[in-house]
Amino acid sequence: xxxxxxxxxxxxxxxxxxxxxxxxxxxxxxxxxxxxxxxxxxxxxxxxxxxxxxxxxxxxxxxxxxxxxxxxxxxxxxxxxxxxxxxxxxxxxxxxxxxxxxxxxxxxxxxxxxxxxxxxxxxxxxxxxxxxxxxxxxxxxxxxxxxxxxxxxxxxxxxxxxxxxxxxxxxxxxxxxxxxxxxxxxxxxxxxxxxxxxxxxxxxxxxxxxxxxxxxxxxxxxxxxxxxxxxxxxxxxxxxxxxxxxxxxxxxxxxxxxxxxxxxxxxxxxxxxxxxxxxxxxxxxxxxxxxxxxxxxxxxxxxxxxxxxxxxxxxxxxxxxxxxxxxxxxxxxxxxxxxxxxxxxxxxxxxxxxxxxxxxxxxxxxxxxxxxxxxxxxxxxxxxxxxxxxxxxxxxxxxxxxxxxxxxxxxxxxxxxxxxxxxxxxxxxxxxxxxxxxxxxxxxxxxxxxxx
Amino acid sequence: xxxxxxxxxxxxxxxxxxxxxxxxxxxxxxxxxxxxxxxxxxxxxxxxxxxxxxxxxxxxxxxxxxxxxxxxxxxxxxxxxxxxxxxxxxxxxxxxxxxxxxxxxxxxxxxxxxxxxxxxxxxxxxxxxxxxxxxxxxxxxxxxxxxxxxxxxxxxxxxxxxxxxxxxxxxxxxxxxxxxxxxxxxxxxxxxxxxxxxxxxxxxxxxxxxxxxxxxxxxxxxxxxxxxxxxxxxxxxxxxxxxxxxxxxxxxxxxxxxxxxxxxxxxxxxxxxxxxxxxxxxxxxxxxxxxxxxxxxxxxxxxxxxxxxxxxxxxxxxxxxxxxxxxxxxxxxxxxxx
Numbered sequence: 001x002x003x004x005x006x007x008x009x010x011x012x013x014x015x016x017x018x019x020x021x022x023x024x025x026x027x028x029x030x031x032x033x034x035x036x037x038x039x040x041x042x043x044x045x046x047x048x049x050x051x052x053x054x055x056x057x058x059x060x061x062x063x064x065x066x067x068x069x070x071x072x073x074x075x076x077x078x079x080x081x082x083x084x085x086x087x088x089x090x091x092x093x094x095x096x097x098x099x100x101x102x103x104x105x106x107x108x109x110x111x112x113x114x115x116x117x118x119x120x121x122x123x124x125x126x127x128x129x130x131x132x133x134x135x136x137x138x139x140x141x142x143x144x145x146x147x148x149x150x151x152x153x154x155x156x157x158x159x160x161x162x163x164x165x166x167x168x169x170x171x172x173x174x175x176x177x178x179x180x181x182x183x184x185x186x187x188x189x190x191x192x193x194x195x196x197x198x199x200x201x202x203x204x205x206x207x208x209x210x211x212x213x214x215x216x217x218x219x220x221x222x223x224x225x226x227x228x229x230x231x232x233x234x235x236x237x238x239x240x241x242x243x244x245x246x247x248x249x250x251x252x253x254x255x256x257x258x259x260x261x262x263x264x265x266x267x268x269x270x271x272x273x274x275x276x277x278x279x280x281x282x283x284x285x286x287x288x289x290x291x292x293x294x295x296x297x298x299x300x301x302x303x304x305x306x307x308x309x310x311x312x313x314x315x316x317x318x319x320x321x322x323x324x325x326x327x328x329x330x331x332x333x334x335x336x337x338x339x340x341x342x343x344x345x346x347x348x349x350x351x352x353x354x355x356x357x358x359x360x361x362x363x364x365x366x367x368x369x370x371x372x373x374x375x376x377x378x379x380x381x382x383x384x385x386x387x388x389x390x391x392x393x394x395x396x397x398x399x400x401x402x403x404x405x406x407x408x409x410x411x412x413x414x415x416x417x418x419x420x421x422x423x424x425x426x427x428x429x430x431x432x433x434x435x436x437x438x439x440x441x442x443x444x445x446x447x448x449x450x451x452x
Numbered sequence: 453x454x455x456x457x458x459x460x461x462x463x464x465x466x467x468x469x470x471x472x473x474x475x476x477x478x479x480x481x482x483x484x485x486x487x488x489x490x491x492x493x494x495x496x497x498x499x500x501x502x503x504x505x506x507x508x509x510x511x512x513x514x515x516x517x518x519x520x521x522x523x524x525x526x527x528x529x530x531x532x533x534x535x536x537x538x539x540x541x542x543x544x545x546x547x548x549x550x551x552x553x554x555x556x557x558x559x560x561x562x563x564x565x566x567x568x569x570x571x572x573x574x575x576x577x578x579x580x581x582x583x584x585x586x587x588x589x590x591x592x593x594x595x596x597x598x599x600x601x602x603x604x605x606x607x608x609x610x611x612x613x614x615x616x617x618x619x620x621x622x623x624x625x626x627x628x629x630x631x632x633x634x635x636x637x638x639x640x641x642x643x644x645x646x647x648x649x650x651x652x653x654x655x656x657x658x659x660x661x662x663x664x665x666x667x668x669x670x671x672x673x674x675x676x677x678x679x680x681x682x683x684x685x686x687x688x689x690x691x692x693x694x695x696x697x698x699x700x701x702x703x704x705x706x707x708x709x710x711x712x713x714x715x716x717x718x719x720x721x722x723x724x725x726x727x728x729x730x731x732x733x734x735x736x737x738x739x740x741x742x743x744x745x746x747x748x749x750x751x752x753x754x755x756x757x758x759x760x761x762x763x764x765x766x767x768x769x770x771x772x773x774x775x776x777x778x779x780x781x782x783x784x785x786x787x788x789x790x
Binding site: 265266268269270272273274277278280281282284285287289291292379382383386387388398402406409414419423426427430431434438 | 479484488500620623629633637728735747751758761765769773
């Protein structure tokens with residue numbers, strides 16, 4: 001075998017979440033009353049278009065979560081030695097983007113470096129000029145043909161993307177299950193996405209479409225890699241918040257008495273600490289633990305990854321209180337309902353009342369809270385990384401991208417492309433998440449649907 | 453009933469209520485204190501911290517002991533069995549590092565300065581930014597939300613909501629970076645960062661305040677709009693319209709007044725927290741407030757300062773909660789102090 005799968009902690013958690021998501025999707029499909037609000041979501045054009053964008057990001061994130069370590073060519077006493085570099089399937093797919101690193105900064109689609117350098121020409125004279133890039137536009141014999149080449153490449157790529165998009169649309173028309181989908185907007189969005197991907201991919205094969213950063217790494221590659229970090233923070237945190245909030249919130253609301261007092265006390269204490277400070281304090285402590293136990297990690301990727309998982313844990317511990325309070329309030333209301341009292345007087349066990357009657361009736365609150373939290377968490381990552389309590393500096397994320405680009409703001413002419421790329425990718429991801437969350441809230445909130 | 457007696461009764465009721473609330477806040481502050489103590493001293497031992505601060509390479513047991521002694525961490529955590537009398541409790545890390553916070557005695561930072569004094573001098577600059585941002589922001593957000601409510605379900609409202617969603621999808625970092633780039637670097641209107649005391653301060657305060665206000669438009673205006681729309685569906689609004697009142701009159705005299713409770717819930721709580729300033733704004737603009745103090749402490753891994761700020765933050769938050777309750781009684785006489 002010339003590679004060894006290397007499943008990081010965050011990968012396990014992501015696939016656990018994916019399994020849970022698929023299981024609940026399968027369950028919902030079999031129950032018409034659960035499917036109903038989702039049908040409302042599927043009617044909304046904005047929701048479906050945002051969902052398509054989110055799915056694209058999710059696909060990249062998932063491909064980027066299948067990690068492996070390649071075998072090194074030389075063997076150690078017949079035993080295969082694996083490289084310490086942990087790569088992902090996504091890295092493999094975009095190998096040229098990853099390996100084509102320049103010397104330092106270059107602007108988007110540039111063929112030369114961003115700063116002048118002294119070189120010695122054939123006659124032995126020292127010339128100060130912009131050196132050509134090693135990879136970006138290296139296929140061009142003449143620099144002046146760049147604009148034409150860019151136009152040609154993007155047109156060809158866009159055309160290929162259009163054809164692929166049309167094929168998908170035709171396939172969808174044929175095999176999409178019968179439902180009142182907002183077909184027009186969805187198909188147009190699909191075509192736009194495939195055309196963009198086509199043009200981008202074809203351009204990226206010859207240029208650094210979004211430029212390169214200080215160490216010459218492709219900014220497009222960084223932006224694509226940041227997606228996984230954002231998704232992990234936005235979703236894995238749920239694994240912590242959900243059980244804490246669900247269990248404690250329902251226990252407090254249903255048991256009342258001293259259980260309620262204790263749980264209320266715990267969440268009041270936690271929520272009274274401003275969240276940034278609490279996160280900062282917890283992350284500082286985590287850094288001490290990680291630094292004093294270097295023996296826990298075999299690769300630098302696993303250290304960065306464990307730090308990411310810890311960050312999710314900390315974010316989860318600091319953010320369950322809001323949802324817990326909501327669930328407690330709702331359970332207090334529900335337990336006075338006649339059908340719960342009937343169940344109690346029939347002698348149904350507490351556990352059964354909770355799982356059969358209470359939990360299904362607070363599910364919509366949980367769902368709304370979780371999708372609303374996602375975008376907030378993606379945004380929080382960038383801020384926390386800036387403050388210095390975010391992900392590991394070696395891990396590519398929107399926060400680390402912004403952070404390193406920010407230091408170059410003072411340069412003339414300004415290095416703007418890394419900031420612009422992080423801005424655009426984050427905006428698209430968070431905007432799609434926000435729009436989808438709004439649609440989910442509108443479809444699930446019974447208060448809203450009654451007023452319609 | 454005479455007015456003076458009524459007022460007196462209300463005041464004494466208010467004082468009794470305040471005392472009750474303050475008594476209720478004490479166990480929460482004790483909880484915060486114990487929690488931060490556990491976070492800072494139990495998760496990692498003082499030895500771990502010393503090793504981290506000194507760097508991995510030149511760590512000898514002597515150096516660790518030395519560091520611990522310098523920073524006062526060379527004592528037992530909660531109970532000193534070696535000491536006698538009250539020393540069993542007072543000669544411990546918990547007593548000396550954590551308990552003092554209840555009387556706002558925060559001890560010394562790693563560079564040997566008094567944290568309490570730093571906090572006192574840095575509050576001013578923090579407030580100079582945070583207070584105008586808060587006030588102007590509130591007026592702008594509520595006005596924008598009222599405007600959207602006035603034109604509800606029209607293209608103008610839709611455009612407003614769409615704008616809000618886009619604005620709230622942009623990270624706060626980009627507002628600051630973009631604002632600094634446009635206003636300071638491109639147009640050279642105000643200095644890019646810095647701070648001065650007195651009249652000069654205005655040119656340093658202007659941009660951070662502007663950016664702070666713009667950065668909050670999206671989420672806040674949308675939230676206020678939801679509150680107003682909730683109110684506008686109620687019966688009293690229909691009655692007011694049936695009386696023949698103009699839509700503007702209904703909106704300002706009735707809806708705005710009745711929406712005060714939900715607005716106050718979100719707003720009053722943050723007022724005391726204004727003292728802490730904004731981490732991002734202050735650090736980007738080089739304002740010597742409490743926010744940049746916290747960021748510097750985080751980057752320098754100065755645990756005493758971070759611990760102090762955590763405690764101060766929760767103290768201010770609890771003050772905010774009490775203020776919220778008091779403000780309810782002021783806008784709505786139906787709310788009883790109980």
